[in-house]
Amino acid sequence: MNIIEAKKRLEKLKIEIDYHRYNYHVLDRETISAAALDSLKNELFALENEYPELITSDSPTQRVAGAPLDKFEKAKHSRPMISLFDAFSESDMRDWKERNENYLERNLTEEYYCELKLDGLAISLNYKFGKLILAATRGDGKVGENVTMNVKTIQSIPLVLRKPEEKELLEVGFLKSEIKEVFSLLEGGVIEIRGEAIMTKKVFADLNKKYLAESRPALANTRNGVAGSIRQLDSKITAERKLDFYAYDLLLGDFERGEIVDTKEKSDALVRLLGLKVLADNAVCKDLDNVFSFFKKVGERREKLPFEIDGVVVKINNLKMWPVLGIVGKAPRYMMAYKFPAEQATTTINDIVWQVGRTGALTPTAILEPVNVGGATISRSTLHNFDEIERLDLRLGDTIIIERSGDVIPKVISVLKNLRSGKEKKIIPPSVCPMCGGKVEQIKDEVAYRCLNKSCFAVSLRQITHFVSKGAANFDGLGPKLIEQFLASGLIKDAADIYNIKKADLLSLERFAEKKADNVIEVINSRRELDVARFIYGLGIRHVGEETAMTLAEMIIHEIMEGAQLSKKVGAANAKTQLSGFLKIEHLISVLQHKTEEDLAKMEDIGPIVAESIYTFWRDEKNLEVLKKFEKNGLILTISTPQSKNTKTSALTGKIFVLTGSLSSLTRDEAKDKIRTLGAKTKESVTKDTDYVVAGESSGSKYDKAKELGITILDEDEFLKMIK
Numbered sequence: 001m002n003i004i005e006a007k008k009r010l011e012k013l014k015i016e017i018d019y020h021r022y023n024y025h026v027l028d029r030e031t032i033s034a035a036a037l038d039s040l041k042n043e044l045f046a047l048e049n050e051y052p053e054l055i056t057s058d059s060p061t062q063r064v065a066g067a068p069l070d071k072f073e074k075a076k077h078s079r080p081m082i083s084l085f086d087a088f089s090e091s092d093m094r095d096w097k098e099r100n101e102n103y104l105e106r107n108l109t110e111e112y113y114c115e116l117k118l119d120g121l122a123i124s125l126n127y128k129f130g131k132l133i134l135a136a137t138r139g140d141g142k143v144g145e146n147v148t149m150n151v152k153t154i155q156s157i158p159l160v161l162r163k164p165e166e167k168e169l170l171e172v173g174f175l176k177s178e179i180k181e182v183f184s185l186l187e188g189g190v191i192e193i194r195g196e197a198i199m200t201k202k203v204f205a206d207l208n209k210k211y212l213a214e215s216r217p218a219l220a221n222t223r224n225g226v227a228g229s230i231r232q233l234d235s236k237i238t239a240e241r242k243l244d245f246y247a248y249d250l251l252l253g254d255f256e257r258g259e260i261v262d263t264k265e266k267s268d269a270l271v272r273l274l275g276l277k278v279l280a281d282n283a284v285c286k287d288l289d290n291v292f293s294f295f296k297k298v299g300e301r302r303e304k305l306p307f308e309i310d311g312v313v314v315k316i317n318n319l320k321m322w323p324v325l326g327i328v329g330k331a332p333r334y335m336m337a338y339k340f341p342a343e344q345a346t347t348t349i350n351d352i353v354w355q356v357g358r359t360g361a362l363t364p365t366a367i368l369e370p371v372n373v374g375g376a377t378i379s380r381s382t383l384h385n386f387d388e389i390e391r392l393d394l395r396l397g398d399t400i401i402i403e404r405s406g407d408v409i410p411k412v413i414s415v416l417k418n419l420r421s422g423k424e425k426k427i428i429p430p431s432v433c434p435m436c437g438g439k440v441e442q443i444k445d446e447v448a449y450r451c452l453n454k455s456c457f458a459v460s461l462r463q464i465t466h467f468v469s470k471g472a473a474n475f476d477g478l479g480p481k482l483i484e485q486f487l488a489s490g491l492i493k494d495a496a497d498i499y500n501i502k503k504a505d506l507l508s509l510e511r512f513a514e515k516k517a518d519n520v521i522e523v524i525n526s527r528r529e530l531d532v533a534r535f536i537y538g539l540g541i542r543h544v545g546e547e548t549a550m551t552l553a554e555m556i557i558h559e560i561m562e563g564a565q566l567s568k569k570v571g572a573a574n575a576k577t578q579l580s581g582f583l584k585i586e587h588l589i590s591v592l593q594h595k596t597e598e599d600l601a602k603m604e605d606i607g608p609i610v611a612e613s614i615y616t617f618w619r620d621e622k623n624l625e626v627l628k629k630f631e632k633n634g635l636i637l638t639i640s641t642p643q644s645k646n647t648k649t650s651a652l653t654g655k656i657f658v659l660t661g662s663l664s665s666l667t668r669d670e671a672k673d674k675i676r677t678l679g680a681k682t683k684e685s686v687t688k689d690t691d692y693v694v695a696g697e698s699s700g701s702k703y704d705k706a707k708e709l710g711i712t713i714l715d716e717d718e719f720l721k722m723i724k
């Protein structure tokens, strides 16, 4: 993106963000999820970082939170109600610790205090001489709205603080001197308690049921429900909403925080004794590892909790450290909002690929600018059918909202049409099949477009399954089921595409969690080098089995070696690379394209029919395209060291072996390798030229044929002795 494009995008982003912000923060109406809005802000922030000259004072990145509504009396906060820094991963949390250690210039060994991060409305309660005199919203952090009348309807907020007994305070660790100060504040000072007003999931569901019956607009979510209840002028409405309140902060009068109470844990205990609710789940964690397991357990229970939470707030338990660490920018160093991964994000559509299913139905998949959503990077999303594209009015280049929760496959939720630049392109279904090139038609009365070639999917599936099979590329763990899923979801069209599969692609598929995706990527990466004979066999050229592939490979290696020696004499630079054990696909193509059908037919074991098939294969444009794609996607062809170097001349040199049945001490491939290194050959069928037939368990017709022709038959023991 150049600066002119950036400026245009930036302007559009600012307007879009401001529109949603106004709805969300001022009108308490949700026109976009908080996560998607964050995603837009992140894009804006990144753009402004790249082009600082484009930052303006009215940019949404230059402000903290919503301004207070005029309809309320303003309330200035004694100390700012600051926002928190966000962390989304363990590494973010470790970075936070490291930053604090750098700041303190020492190791941070303090305990942490973990609290569930409630998703409601932050409220500050001021008690003077023990009586509630003011309740205020956060507002812009410095000045909030006086919502005392409404907050007074929340039953769990006491209008007069409870006076604890001395005994109770002693039990939770207070010293006599501390107790004296608490009592004097209760009687003659100000105590401020901050916390979150919330609406439980049950109240939310009941209210919406009621509103539905009365044809009133439904509440978007619990946070919205709380905000809408408190930030309106009729206290009767607030009362009907049955809100609840949990405290998370205690500010004791004019004293610098940390001076009366020394830990957050003790502070919470005091708040409870003063008659307010504090979440029972809050806990001390002695180090970050404990924080991580707390976070994990909370995440598992999240759905079952009676209220909505969006993460865990992690604070340094030692309150004496709070003023030491202080505040940087708009948030404190001593606490961190460790958030659950956002389930929505915004990104752009780079392309549409059409996948062909078993029935020939074409399904569009959106190729996305990779984006982190639901804790993973996602790069594709299925769109189910062409109707979906029309319903969303989706175009190439559009900015969209994508959603992913848990292991559910990502879904395009909506298009942000205001962000269009005019360069977006309409999406039309293909007229020819992307897999076989066959005709595509929309069948009458059907949503789907279909490839009319009935064997389209089956042929591709068979070809790819053959390529990954044991005798060819040998992709252990990439069974036919997975290949079918990849093919049906449009992730691959041919075998070469396998080498280009990314983790983000896999996470977009059904039944693919983090670990399974990692395993598949590991298998693919472990197979990036492939012997040229196995490669040729894997291509599935008609009539070319393992033996013929081997013959072709030997011929190719031989020619390239000769070529290399020739070039060596004239000092060609690439001679060395050709000998180093790797083979470029273009060399492979070039050698085979220089062979006439007659040349090929002269080779051992290759008759005119096989020769014609090989000849045609290496001249087909589509095949050549796929061949080059293999290399582009990171496949490296290896050549085994030529036989003349490696093989000992033995009594077996030149002998022909045929294997039948299974051996108990080594696999068929191992046996073949062994035979080859001794200078002998293996063949698939028994002829009069065969020297030995090795018969393992349950050997079949080859055994009978050998008997008939009077060929020496070896059992496993005899064979092992011979090749020793």
Ligand SMILES: [Zn+2]
Pocket: 356, 433, 434, 435, 436, 437, 438, 451, 452, 453, 456, 457
């Ligand atoms: Zn087709």
